[in-house]
Amino acid sequence: xxxxxxxxxxxxxxxxxxxxxxxxxxxxxxxxxxxxxxxxxxxxxxxxxxxxxxxxxxxxxxxxxxxxxxxxxxxxxxxxxxxxxxxxxxxxxxxxxxxxxxxxxxxxxxxxxxxxxxxxxxxxxxxxxxxxxxxxxxxxxxxxxxxxxxxxxxxxxxxxxxxxxxxxxxxxxxxxxxxxxxxxxxxxxxxxxxxxxxxxxxxxxxxxxxxxxxxxxxxxxxxxxxxxxxxxxxxxxxxxxxxxxxxxxxxxxxxxxxxxxxxxxxxxxxxxxxxxxxxxxxxxxxxxxxxxxxxxxxxxxxxxxxxxxxxxxxxxxxxxxxxxxxxxxxxxxxxxxxxxxxxxxxxxxxxxxxxxxxxxxxxxxxxxxxxxxxxxxxxxxxxxxxxxxxxxx
Numbered sequence: 001x002x003x004x005x006x007x008x009x010x011x012x013x014x015x016x017x018x019x020x021x022x023x024x025x026x027x028x029x030x031x032x033x034x035x036x037x038x039x040x041x042x043x044x045x046x047x048x049x050x051x052x053x054x055x056x057x058x059x060x061x062x063x064x065x066x067x068x069x070x071x072x073x074x075x076x077x078x079x080x081x082x083x084x085x086x087x088x089x090x091x092x093x094x095x096x097x098x099x100x101x102x103x104x105x106x107x108x109x110x111x112x113x114x115x116x117x118x119x120x121x122x123x124x125x126x127x128x129x130x131x132x133x134x135x136x137x138x139x140x141x142x143x144x145x146x147x148x149x150x151x152x153x154x155x156x157x158x159x160x161x162x163x164x165x166x167x168x169x170x171x172x173x174x175x176x177x178x179x180x181x182x183x184x185x186x187x188x189x190x191x192x193x194x195x196x197x198x199x200x201x202x203x204x205x206x207x208x209x210x211x212x213x214x215x216x217x218x219x220x221x222x223x224x225x226x227x228x229x230x231x232x233x234x235x236x237x238x239x240x241x242x243x244x245x246x247x248x249x250x251x252x253x254x255x256x257x258x259x260x261x262x263x264x265x266x267x268x269x270x271x272x273x274x275x276x277x278x279x280x281x282x283x284x285x286x287x288x289x290x291x292x293x294x295x296x297x298x299x300x301x302x303x304x305x306x307x308x309x310x311x312x313x314x315x316x317x318x319x320x321x322x323x324x325x326x327x328x329x330x331x332x333x334x335x336x337x338x339x340x341x342x343x344x345x346x347x348x349x350x351x352x353x354x355x356x357x358x359x360x361x362x363x364x365x366x367x368x369x370x371x372x373x374x375x376x377x378x379x380x381x382x383x384x385x386x387x388x389x390x391x392x393x
Contacts (some may be wrong), residue, residue, distance in 0.1 A: 017253030022046040045071035049223040092150040166210040183238035219250035261345035
């Protein structure tokens with residue numbers, strides 16, 4: 001498993017990266033909207049995921065006040081906003097909630113009223129009140145749990161033919177969040193240091209459902225772990241995928257200055273720099289993978305060893321563990337190139353390798369005979385059970 005000292009080292013590097021990103025966003029915001037910058041007293045605004053997306057995607061049809069509304073002092077919050085709605089007429093106010101009933105795919109000039117703890121939105125040309133749906137939060141209010149793909153997110157989903165179908169059904173949201181919260185509870189019990197590490201860099205969990213792209217994290221919307229509801233999610237699915245995608249968010253911040261860890265161009269393709277390798281990923285992407293495998297393997301294995309899972313959960317955890325250990329082994333072999341790393345990069349590689357070795361020593365015997373030949377790039381538990389009936393819950 002990944003040791004506590006390495007987790008703390010990465011946590012410190014993540015703090016450094018987060019500070020650097022906040023300074024960069026402050027500079028961009030100051031140049032583009034100095035009047036808003038002067039009003040912001042909450043430093044968390046500079047790490048709002050939608051703000052990263054706004055600057056990278058240049059979606060200037062979305063008003064910055066919509067993105068930053070919750071971060072403004074209440075006395076400075078405007079009564080009127082230009083709200084950009086999705087295909088369902090829903091506009092997202094980060095960390096506030098959703099305004100429904102707006103004109104789909106358009107920007108609506110809207111009055112916003114706050115009456116005690118009750119919210120209402122009404123278009124200027126209408127007497128009909130719009131509905132307000134409060135934001136959902138997990139991890140003691142750290143993570144906003146979002147489920148509508150508002151337009152600020154769309155540029156990240158260019159592989160999806162119809163982006164509007166990727167929205168998760170509203171009647172599923174409460175159950176899915178409860179399942180996600182169960183996963184967080186398990187993670188806190190298994191490795192509180194990993195749970196805390198993920199909470200340093202992540203601000204949002206974006207749930208969606210689509211054939212493509214796979215679940216992911218990106219600096220273009222830094223702070224968001226995108227979790228793809230391909231199957232009916234279980235607590236073990238969320239334990240795996242949040243460690244995976246939330247881990248990518250962490251590692252993006254921790255390794256923001258690539259040259260601190262890598263001696264060669266991080267964009268180099270593995271097939272160009274590793275002998276007899278056909279892998280089209282970049283060195284940086286594969287290096288990321290070693291870190292996320294370390295997190296996933298650790299939470300799954302320690303949960304099994306400490307018997308924190310129910311029998312069905314343990315079956316799924318075991319299936320996922322074998323899948324990741326196979327991928328972990330392949331990538332460790334490809335990246336076993338001392339010339340790739342600085343001293344700090346070598347420290348990380350050795351820590352990831354030690355995690356793999358510990359997992360193999362403690363659990364390899366439990367994984368013998370498992371068949372992963374029908375698996376896509378991202379683990380699919382339903383497919384696993386088609387070939388491994390004796391392991392099914």
